[in-house]
Amino acid sequence: MLGEGILKGLAETAKNFFLSYVSPERMTTVEYPEQRIAPIEAARVFPFLVYDGTDWQAGMRCVACQICEKECPPKCIYIEKSKEKKPDALGKPQFYPARFDIDISVCMSCQICVEVCPFEAIKMDTVFELSTTDRFGGLLLDREQLAKPNEYYRKIHATEAAKVDARLAAEKAKADAKAAAAAGGV
Amino acid sequence: MNFPAIFRKKEKPAGWNQPVAVQTHGEGDLLEVAMGPHHPSTHGVFRMDVALDGERVIRLKPVFGYLHRNHEKIAEGISYLASMPYTDRLDYICPITNNWAYALAVEKLTGQEVPERAEYLRVITGELTRFQNHASSIGFLIQEMGASGTPLMYAFREREKILDLFEELTGARMMVNYMRFGGCRVDASSAWLDKTRSVVAGLPGFVDEFETLLRSNEILMARTQGVGILTPELAINAGVTGPMLRASGVNYDIRKVDHYGIYDRFNFRVPLGDHGDVYDRFMIRMLEMRESIGILEQALKEIPGGPVMDPKAKSRGFRPKPGEVYGRIEAPKGELGFYLISDGGPNPYRYRVRPPSLINLTVLEDMCLGADVADVVLIFGSVDIVLGEVDR
Numbered sequence: 118m119l120g121e122g123i124l125k126g127l128a129e130t131a132k133n134f135f136l137s138y139v140s141p142e143r144m145t146t147v148e149y150p151e152q153r154i155a156p157i158e159a160a161r162v163f164p165f166l167v168y169d170g171t172d173w174q175a176g177m178r179c180v181a182c183q184i185c186e187k188e189c190p191p192k193c194i195y196i197e198k199s200k201e202k203k204p205d206a207l208g209k210p211q212f213y214p215a216r217f218d219i220d221i222s223v224c225m226s227c228q229i230c231v232e233v234c235p236f237e238a239i240k241m242d243t244v245f246e247l248s249t250t251d252r253f254g255g256l257l258l259d260r261e262q263l264a265k266p267n268e269y270y271r272k273i274h275a276t277e278a279a280k281v282d283a284r285l286a287a288e289k290a291k292a293d294a295k296a297a298a299a300a301g302g303v
Numbered sequence: 304m305n306f307p308a309i310f311r312k313k314e315k316p317a318g319w320n321q322p323v324a325v326q327t328h329g330e331g332d333l334l335e336v337a338m339g340p341h342h343p344s345t346h347g348v349f350r351m352d353v354a355l356d357g358e359r360v361i362r363l364k365p366v367f368g369y370l371h372r373n374h375e376k377i378a379e380g381i382s383y384l385a386s387m388p389y390t391d392r393l394d395y396i397c398p399i400t401n402n403w404a405y406a407l408a409v410e411k412l413t414g415q416e417v418p419e420r421a422e423y424l425r426v427i428t429g430e431l432t433r434f435q436n437h438a439s440s441i442g443f444l445i446q447e448m449g450a451s452g453t454p455l456m457y458a459f460r461e462r463e464k465i466l467d468l469f470e471e472l473t474g475a476r477m478m479v480n481y482m483r484f485g486g487c488r489v490d491a492s493s494a495w496l497d498k499t500r501s502v503v504a505g506l507p508g509f510v511d512e513f514e515t516l517l518r519s520n521e522i523l524m525a526r527t528q529g530v531g532i533l534t535p536e537l538a539i540n541a542g543v544t545g546p547m548l549r550a551s552g553v554n555y556d557i558r559k560v561d562h563y564g565i566y567d568r569f570n571f572r573v574p575l576g577d578h579g580d581v582y583d584r585f586m587i588r589m590l591e592m593r594e595s596i597g598i599l600e601q602a603l604k605e606i607p608g609g610p611v612m613d614p615k616a617k618s619r620g621f622r623p624k625p626g627e628v629y630g631r632i633e634a635p636k637g638e639l640g641f642y643l644i645s646d647g648g649p650n651p652y653r654y655r656v657r658p659p660s661l662i663n664l665t666v667l668e669d670m671c672l673g674a675d676v677a678d679v680v681l682i683f684g685s686v687d688i689v690l691g692e693v694d695r
Binding site: 119120121122123125126128129130133145157159160161184187188189190225226227228229232233235241 | 381382384385386387388389453457463470471472473474475478480488489512515516517518519520521522523524618619
């Protein structure tokens with residue numbers, strides 16, 4: 118019969134219309150500013166710099182090796198290496214970034230800086246409410262704005278941070294053992 | 304099905320599909336319309352300069368390049384790994400398959416092995432991508448026919464579930480940046496696989512619903528059957544690939560021809576069309592969705608444990624040996640290939656994308672000649688393009 122297909126289709130739409138009022142899985146709307154969806158652990162927005170301890174300048178993990186600057190696809194990272202060295206978590210003297218800027222208006226959240234960083238110094242943040250009225254200066258973050266404590270990293274990426282902490286602890290234990298052995302040898 | 308005369312397509316006048324030069328039109332007889340660049344049916348920014356004789360299309364000139372972002376030249380200036388997130392932005396409806404094609408090309412260049420589990424994850428994410436691409440492309444096609452919203456929203460409801468899976472796995476809904484040379488960036492947890500299994504279990508119901516809604520709809524049949532016919536000869540000569548080529552009845556699926564990845568392990572069929580019209584292209588996508596579900600079910604059942612990255616792969620200081628390769632996959636839209644020349648340096652000497660959307664678009668004029676203006680929108684929609692990939 119002509120029109121049979123249309124009627125079948127309309128029956129389907131009617132079913133969906135009624136189900137959209139009763140089926141709980143269809144009612145997915147979240148009233149955003151008041152209600153929020155729990156953040157996803159793998160979420161990535163913009164990078165930040167991890168520091169240990171309480172002082173961001175002393176505990177900064179970044180050693181200004183500039184690998185992330187080289188690998189960044191849109192080239193949004195700008196690093197200036199320090200002239201002098203400061204001791205890192207293992208007590209080894211290392212350079213630190215005298216300047217570390219990320220232009221988040223250029224950053225495309227690809228996470229490649231995180232992947233190539235050998236020092237676990239740069240990680241992805243999950244904060245997304247970053248609107249500002251200054252589109253140039255307001256979106257160019259310097260090292261002080263980028264620095265966030267390791268506790269914060271543990272909070273937003275729990276499983277990943279646990280792995281990183283374990284690896285760093287193992288490295289530190291190894292370095293300590295080596296230092297102890299060296300001291301014992303003398 | 305026999306339609307009453309008012310529903311039937313008007314007979315085409317003799318010589319409607321002849322080249323323009325054969326037809327005689329005086330100066331000022333034709334109405335030239337620029338459809339686009341901001342026409343809602345163009346899926347982006349794309350212009351069609353159409354010459355009309357009444358309602359009939361006499362000439363059609365596609366104009367593209369509005370979304371040109373210099374992808375290939377950028378890729379020649381940055382490292383191999385850094386191009387990976389840029390490939391997400393080519394065909395932004397299906398970023399996973401873009402990643403896959405690029406990773407495959409580089410793996411061919413370096414001879415890297417991909418671990419078993421990573422191959423399965425690639426197939427699972429790739430087929431989910433194909434499913435959501437076909438669903439939303441059918442939705443867009445029907446919307447351009449005038450059914451504004453309903454089928455598209457049904458498709459997007461399903462696409463949302465798949466994008467949620469991608470978000471949980473990779474951290475982003477569309478700009479996934481998931482594949483790496485020699486594997487995948489992150490491993491899927493067993494919770495993610497279970498979630499995927501439950502989503503995949505719901506997909507056949509959606510395809511059934513979509514079919515009841517659309518397949519036998521008389522208006523859809525009247526609008527699409529016999530419209531925009533692409534002959535198999537022309538399709539082959541023009542290098543058309545993907546669902547469009549198969550809708551013309553040519554049995555060519557790179558998953559079957561090339562056996563890239565682990566596709567030879569799965570049991571699936573390649574649906575073929577008969578007439579090469581818009582309806583066939585619509586039905587091919589519908590049937591391919593069913594085959595994708597079959598592949599997904601097999602892959603989710605068989606997925607082994609193990610690493611997802613080649614242990615020899617390195618992310619820093621990646622320099623493949625000199626050489627040139629062409630890696631291609633069956634992307635949802637057709638053959639997506641990456642042609643790379645390496646001179647041994649950290650960035651490719653030449654980087655070229657073979658975009659299925661652009662090459663499928665080249666036959667647009669041939670399909671549209673003699674059709675009505677309203678059908679041009681439909682024929683264009685049935686090509687299934689994304690302007691990000693056409694213009695790159």
